[in-house]
Amino acid sequence: MKLVVVGAAGRMGQTLIRVIRQTEGVRLSGAVERAGSPFIGRDAGELAGIGMLNVAIRDDPLPVFAEADGVLDFTVPAATVEFAGYAAQARIAHIIGTTGCAPDDEAAIAAAARHATIVKSGNMSLGVNLLGVLVRQAAAALDEDFDIEIVEMHHRHKVDAPSGTALLLGEEAASGRGIALDEHSVRVRDGHTGPRPNGAIGFATLRGGSVVGEHQVILAGEGERIALSHLAEDRTIFARGAVKAALWAHRRKPGLYSMLDVLGLEGR
Numbered sequence: 348m349k350l351v352v353v354g355a356a357g358r359m360g361q362t363l364i365r366v367i368r369q370t371e372g373v374r375l376s377g378a379v380e381r382a383g384s385p386f387i388g389r390d391a392g393e394l395a396g397i398g399m400l401n402v403a404i405r406d407d408p409l410p411v412f413a414e415a416d417g418v419l420d421f422t423v424p425a426a427t428v429e430f431a432g433y434a435a436q437a438r439i440a441h442i443i444g445t446t447g448c449a450p451d452d453e454a455a456i457a458a459a460a461r462h463a464t465i466v467k468s469g470n471m472s473l474g475v476n477l478l479g480v481l482v483r484q485a486a487a488a489l490d491e492d493f494d495i496e497i498v499e500m501h502h503r504h505k506v507d508a509p510s511g512t513a514l515l516l517g518e519e520a521a522s523g524r525g526i527a528l529d530e531h532s533v534r535v536r537d538g539h540t541g542p543r544p545n546g547a548i549g550f551a552t553l554r555g556g557s558v559v560g561e562h563q564v565i566l567a568g569e570g571e572r573i574a575l576s577h578l579a580e581d582r583t584i585f586a587r588g589a590v591k592a593a594l595w596a597h598r599r600k601p602g603l604y605s606m607l608d609v610l611g612l613e614g615r
């Protein structure tokens with residue numbers, strides 16, 4: 348399967364290029380960065396530290412997509428929406444790891460999924476997706492006497508909050524409780540907040556250093572507390588998940604899928 352990496356010079360872009368090189372059944376056919384990037388024209392393999400791959404980084408996605416079977420996209424929301432349109436035009440699989448998408452972005456991506464096979468997830472790792480299933484089960488088993496709080500920590504460069512993973516875990520908790528997350532989430536607390544609303548799902552965000560990604564879901568009751576957590580030690584776990592998603596999506600009918608579909612965890 349021929350794969351394009353967009354955002355090829357980024358933290359995830361470079362990790363994806365290394366993982367593609369190590370994975371049977373896939374090869375890097377193209378690499379894209381934004382127009383004006385200092386990395387345009389550089390060899391994608393050299394930049395990722397694995398030696399020449401003879402794939403130059405380009406700033407014209409459409410012809411690059413036309414020669415590929417799938418695109419791996421860990422960039423920024425505006426770019427992802429644009430890439431979704433191009434992937435739909437080229438009828439190739441689009442694997443989206445980008446987080447921080449606004450409702451309008453999500454709507455544009457859903458529209459593109461009428462023509463393209465899109466897999467989108469706030470976290471592509473096996474561990475976090477399994478954690479999501481466990482969180483849903485725990486939230487379903489316990490009533491509102493257990494307060495749900497989600498704590499996340501990431502590196503100092505991260506630009507969106509709460510993280511895509513924290514929101515994914517919040518959705519799973521809400522689904523276990525049979526409620527809508529956006530009607531119950533408390534994303535910020537500051538000053539005289541008053542007591543905690545019953546049934547709220549709270550979020551707390553920490554940023555610093557080089558932390559790859561840490562998430563904890565706490566279910567706090569009277570006199571006892573359950574904590575379910577995931578620690579990402581290496582970005583390779585996300586890249587492996589994305590490549591797995593691309594292989595799963597190849598020649599599958601258009602639609603918007605999640606990592607739960609890819610991993611066979613949907614409905615578990």
Ligand SMILES: NC(=O)C1=CN([C@@H]2O[C@H](COP(=O)(O)OP(=O)(O)OC[C@H]3O[C@@H](n4cnc5c(N)ncnc54)[C@H](OP(=O)(O)O)[C@@H]3O)[C@@H](O)[C@H]2O)C=CC1
Nearest residue numbers: 354357358359380381421422426444445446469470471585
């Ligand atoms: N779902 C998951 O499993 C994971 C998701 N993520 C998410 O992936 C995204 C990227 O993370 P990370 O790699 O750390 O971020 P980086 O900033 O390191 O990488 C993003 C790359 O995308 C490039 N880019 C920006 N605009 C465009 C464009 N129009 N065309 C092509 N390339 C573009 C950036 O270039 P420039 O810097 O020049 O603007 C940069 O090289 C984030 O949203 C993050 O939350 C991260 C890890 C796992």
Ligand SMILES: O=C(O)C1=N[C@H](C(=O)O)C[C@H](O)C1
Nearest residue numbers: 446469470505510511512560
């Ligand atoms: O920006 C990151 O680095 C990460 N982003 C994703 C998120 O927002 O949850 C996934 C992972 O935690 C790393």
